[in-house]
Amino acid sequence: MKIIVINNEVEAKEGEFLLAALRRQGIKIPTLCNIDGLDPSGSCRMCVVEMEGRPDLVPSCAFPVYEGLKILTHSERVVTARKAIVELLLSNHPDDCLYCVRNGNCELQGLAQEHCVSERIFSGSKNSYKLDYSSPAIVRDPAKCVLCGKCVRVCEEIQNVACIDFAGRGSKAYIGTAFDEGLNVSSCVKCGQCILVCPTGALTERSHIDEVMAVLHEKKKHIVVQHAPSVSVTVGEEFGLKAGKDVNGIMTAALRKMGFDRVFETSFSADLTIMEEASELADRIQNGGKLPMFTSCSPGWVKYLEEFYPEMIDNLSSCKSPQQMLGAVIKSYYAEREDIDPKDIYSVSVMPCTAKKFEIDRDGMGRGDTSDVDAVLTTREFAKMIRMMGIDFNSLEPDGADTPFGIRSTAGKLFGASGGVMEAALRTAHYFLTGKELEIFEIKEIRGMKGIKEAKVMIGELEVGVAVVNGVGNAQKLLDEIQAGRDDIHFVEIMTCPGGCVAGGGQPIGADPEKIKARMRAIYKIDKEETLRTSHNNPDIKRLYDDYLGKPLGHKSHELLHTHYVERKDIMK
Amino acid sequence: MNNNAINEVIEKYPSAKREYLIPMLQDVQEIQGFVSKDSVVMIGDHLKLPGAKIYGVATFYNQFRFNKPGQFHIQICRGTACHVKGSVNVLESIERALNIKVGQTSRDGLFSLEVVACLGACGLAPVISVNGEFYANVDNKKLFKILKNLRKEGGTK
Numbered sequence: 001m002k003i004i005v006i007n008n009e010v011e012a013k014e015g016e017f018l019l020a021a022l023r024r025q026g027i028k029i030p031t032l033c034n035i036d037g038l039d040p041s042g043s044c045r046m047c048v049v050e051m052e053g054r055p056d057l058v059p060s061c062a063f064p065v066y067e068g069l070k071i072l073t074h075s076e077r078v079v080t081a082r083k084a085i086v087e088l089l090l091s092n093h094p095d096d097c098l099y100c101v102r103n104g105n106c107e108l109q110g111l112a113q114e115h116c117v118s119e120r121i122f123s124g125s126k127n128s129y130k131l132d133y134s135s136p137a138i139v140r141d142p143a144k145c146v147l148c149g150k151c152v153r154v155c156e157e158i159q160n161v162a163c164i165d166f167a168g169r170g171s172k173a174y175i176g177t178a179f180d181e182g183l184n185v186s187s188c189v190k191c192g193q194c195i196l197v198c199p200t201g202a203l204t205e206r207s208h209i210d211e212v213m214a215v216l217h218e219k220k221k222h223i224v225v226q227h228a229p230s231v232s233v234t235v236g237e238e239f240g241l242k243a244g245k246d247v248n249g250i251m252t253a254a255l256r257k258m259g260f261d262r263v264f265e266t267s268f269s270a271d272l273t274i275m276e277e278a279s280e281l282a283d284r285i286q287n288g289g290k291l292p293m294f295t296s297c298s299p300g301w302v303k304y305l306e307e308f309y310p311e312m313i314d315n316l317s318s319c320k321s322p323q324q325m326l327g328a329v330i331k332s333y334y335a336e337r338e339d340i341d342p343k344d345i346y347s348v349s350v351m352p353c354t355a356k357k358f359e360i361d362r363d364g365m366g367r368g369d370t371s372d373v374d375a376v377l378t379t380r381e382f383a384k385m386i387r388m389m390g391i392d393f394n395s396l397e398p399d400g401a402d403t404p405f406g407i408r409s410t411a412g413k414l415f416g417a418s419g420g421v422m423e424a425a426l427r428t429a430h431y432f433l434t435g436k437e438l439e440i441f442e443i444k445e446i447r448g449m450k451g452i453k454e455a456k457v458m459i460g461e462l463e464v465g466v467a468v469v470n471g472v473g474n475a476q477k478l479l480d481e482i483q484a485g486r487d488d489i490h491f492v493e494i495m496t497c498p499g500g501c502v503a504g505g506g507q508p509i510g511a512d513p514e515k516i517k518a519r520m521r522a523i524y525k526i527d528k529e530e531t532l533r534t535s536h537n538n539p540d541i542k543r544l545y546d547d548y549l550g551k552p553l554g555h556k557s558h559e560l561l562h563t564h565y566v567e568r569k570d571i572m573k
Numbered sequence: 574m575n576n577n578a579i580n581e582v583i584e585k586y587p588s589a590k591r592e593y594l595i596p597m598l599q600d601v602q603e604i605q606g607f608v609s610k611d612s613v614v615m616i617g618d619h620l621k622l623p624g625a626k627i628y629g630v631a632t633f634y635n636q637f638r639f640n641k642p643g644q645f646h647i648q649i650c651r652g653t654a655c656h657v658k659g660s661v662n663v664l665e666s667i668e669r670a671l672n673i674k675v676g677q678t679s680r681d682g683l684f685s686l687e688v689v690a691c692l693g694a695c696g697l698a699p700v701i702s703v704n705g706e707f708y709a710n711v712d713n714k715k716l717f718k719i720l721k722n723l724r725k726e727g728g729t730k
């Protein structure tokens with residue numbers, strides 16, 4: 001079908017919205033409230049266009065195309081209307097850009113610039129709002145909110161949590177929690193998906209930059225850092241590289257430059273997680289334990305289960321996440337080996353995830369008053385620190401991780417993509433249960449962006465049913481099926497964020513599906529190209545068990561690598 | 574909180590349609606004097622609605638309170654006559670004196686504050702009512718005296 005855009009014929013597809021057609025032609029239309037993949041809400045009106053035969057301007061994001069449609073995308077009227085919207089938004093906005101996390105990366109700022117807003121037009125009184133600093137992971141600053149509603153929709157329609165919504169009305173409307181309580185006592189699972197779509201600085205992670213910087217400058221502690229499997233294929237985007245470019249070695253080099261005494265990879269402890277988790281699965285299968293077993297490495301999902309399905313807590317693997325496992329062996333095995341008092345170790349992690357900031361202080365983590373991990377930096381915070389420290393990221397020479405955790409398998413790396421934990425676990429579970437390696441490592445059915453992915457895998461004589469839930473918003477369906485009696489599934493991987501950690505709430509701002517797919521491909525490429533592809537064959541893992549842990553699920557493992565969960569009753573759901 | 578009363582409200586609406594939300598909240602407020610957290614949780618369970626959504630809908634309308642009324646529930650008239658006679662100042666003074674905003678209850682549980690469209694006593698403007706009892710021609714001096722007396726009364730209970 002053809003539509004006519006500023007006198008040019010342009011191809012459009014039956015049934016699509018005008019905005020999509022225009023975008024495909026490379027015509028840039030500003031938007032604020034539109035989220036790819038969800039129904040348009042048509043509320044911000046930034047995307048308006050002029051249409052022949054219609055007196056009013058029409059939001060292109062919500063207008064279905066038809067043959068012969070004639071529009072103007074940047075007429076004087078349109079541009080004036082858009083500028084007026086921006087000016088109106090700014091009239092109730094703090095002039096805080098210089099002190100704002102999103103300075104330089106803010107859609108509102110960008111729109112003001114694009115529309116040549118050069119003075120404050122309206123200067124009436126502004127609403128006053130309380131900053132919500134209650135959550136260990138997410139900070140909400142309603143003063144910077146432009147009420148686009150994207151966070152609300154992502155939280156409800158994608159994540160199925162719905163802990164925030166519009167409240168009040170008219171000029172007093174705001175986004176809030178039930179009873180305006182702190183986000184920390186709401187059902188928020190700290191996934192940070194709302195941050196990724198927020199056009200402004202109204203939603204950000206609780207920053208640990210100052211704390212980590214201070215420790216780095218003081219140099220009093222032995223400072224160690226771990227970086228998560230997915231970060232190496234995303235952080236490059238913060239430095240102008242294309243999505244999915246793997247910069248693992250460069251990251252490691254950057255961390256050394258920043259002053260960390262040791263640099264480890266969480267992919268190593270992902271291998272460790274697999275050893276414990278696969279053993280736990282084998283144990284549950286052989287000894288009639290609770291099935292299906294659920295993965296426990298994604299803290300947002302763990303909280304979701306504790307709130308919404310507490311009756312299924314026993315299905316959760318007791319394994320700590322790779323972050324916590326590495327933290328625990330750093331402050332035990334590593335500390336003993338290096339003869340350092342665990343209290344003198346400051347342990348940082350670089351994570352794709354905001355919920356990891358919540359996880360480090362969970363009950364059942366750490367030992368006594370020694371925490372497993374002391375601070376968590378998101379990919380974004382990490383990039384910011386690199387810039388703060390004047391490190392020219394792209395000119396660094398790649399470097400490797402430190403002993404005694406220097407080697408990782410690609411199975412550990414797979415943790416970065418939805419479905420990866422499952423593939424990694426099956427490789428090792430197969431070996432544990434049969435004594436033989438799997439013949440084909442790749443399980444195509446559980447890769448990709450589908451919400452629920454399932455497969456049947458033969459482990460010896462036993463047909464094992466596995467399911468991968470890609471994004472916690474898809475969990476309800478499967479959990480309800482299981483509660484209703486579905487029993488052909490033994491093992492379920494659930495990642496809180498759609499796409500898995502590569503699309504985590506701590507990753508570079510934005511939720512472009514193409515970028516997420518490119519990041520995923522990068523992870524699978526690493527797995528394909530390297531030779532050490534199973535956790536149980538990782539020599540550093542073997543040494544860790546031989547020297548210190550004994551065997552999976554053994555006494556030391558239980559003390560260091562496993563945890564427990566709580567029913568969260570008092571949460572407003 | 575009296576959860577039986579909330580259960581009774583819920584039982585009145587067995588078919589769990591979302592359009593019953595507002596009537597249910599009204600019933601709860603009628604019985605409890607405000608919309609409690611418990612009631613939102615229970616109604617949410619019944620209607621399969623998240624608490625944040627219910628609160629969002631409820632705050633859209635001015636009629637709902639979310640705090641247990643204080644021992645002394647102060648209503649301040651914002652009708653035209655009272656407005657002309659300076660009810661804004663009275664409101665501000667009360668808010669400052671009690672350190673609460675409209676819709677809130679003071680931490681000691683003594684006072685709660687509500688704005689009403691018109692108390693129907695325009696001749697007495699500006700007027701406030703405390704637990705239904707009217708005070709006429711209120712100015713700051715009068716107000717402080719009223720509050721002082723109420724505090725005393727409340728304290729002795």
Ligand code: SF4
Pocket residue numbers: 093094095096097098100101102103104106107108109144200201202
């Ligand atoms: S949210 Fe954007 S426009 Fe607002 S202060 Fe921050 S950078 Fe500036």
Ligand code: SF4
Pocket residue numbers: 138151154155159161162163164187188189190191192193194195
């Ligand atoms: S962090 Fe996740 S659960 Fe919390 S408000 Fe944002 S989207 Fe919702």
Ligand code: SF4
Pocket residue numbers: 144145146147148149150151152175194197198199200202203
């Ligand atoms: S917090 Fe951000 S995403 Fe949510 S409505 Fe406000 S501006 Fe939009």
Ligand code: FES
Pocket residue numbers: 030031032033034040041042043044045046047048059060061062
């Ligand atoms: S993007 Fe179209 S109305 Fe907001």
